[in-house]
Amino acid sequence: MVNVKDAVRRVLYPAYESRVVKRLPHDQIPQHVGVMLDGNRRWAKAVGLNTAEGYQAGADNIRPLLGWCEEVGVEVVTLWLLSSDNLTNRPPEQLTGLLAIIEGAVESLAEAGRWRIHPVGALDLLPTRTAERLKAAEEATRDIDGILVNVAVGYGGRREIADAVRALLADHAARGTSLEELADIIDVEHIAEHLYTKGQPDPDLVIRTSGEQRLGGFLLWQSANSEFYFCEALWPDFRRVDFLRAIRAYAERERRFGG
Secondary structure, three states, X not given: OOXXXXXXXXXXXXXXXXXXXXXXXXXXXXXXXXXXXXOHHHHHHHOOOOHHHHHHHHHHOHHHHHHHHHHHOOOEEEEEEEEOOHHHHOOHHHHHHHHHHHHHHHHHHHHHOOOEEEEEOOHHHOOHHHHHHHHHHHHHOOOOOOOEEEEEEEEOHHHHHHHHHHHHHHHHHHHOOOHHHHHHHOOHXXXXXXXXXXXXXXXXXXXXXXXXXXXXXXXXXXXXXOEEEEOOOOHHHOOHHHHHHHHHHHHHOOOOOOO
């Protein structure tokens, strides 16, 4: 039996999406979008699949997202695929399967030859195999002139800031700077220069799926002036129309940058 509602959506949504794209102000498109891909396990449970199948469905939705970002002119995308807390809190058998799915997803993005991959996170906390495959994807796409895709694996915002401060101290110690001298000159830019995303623009827009309305440690430093968009859709169900609505909502906001 044909689902009438789904049939109507298939007819109307493409026209609606095309209209939204045409009306987006090109001078108000976010340069950097961060995405928290949340809700894979809940989606799997809701449709009667196992956890691994939920994560795979989520991984399969990444390439469409990057295509939508290309369509509207986004230049940098940060995808939070696995938190540093997940590395210690998830059951080992679940974590092993999830890491394998992440490795496959990142390699698939690299093989597409469209995007430049940049792993961000505490790679030293990851299994050697995973870290090596992420680094290989980065090296293979280094010269690609496409969207810069930060894949956040083993990532935690507090850990990133601690790593940045640690790197800053080590850098100045190597130069012979004393702690007293460093205390006199250190500012926010010194720390920013040692973040995982150093040299990149901060995210203009952060999208979180699944209805959760919290950052959970995602890009804590970089998102100080970001706009946030919380979407009820679970990540595997996140569609082009949901993405376009997020971009439209961003374009309609008056950004005050803390003022």
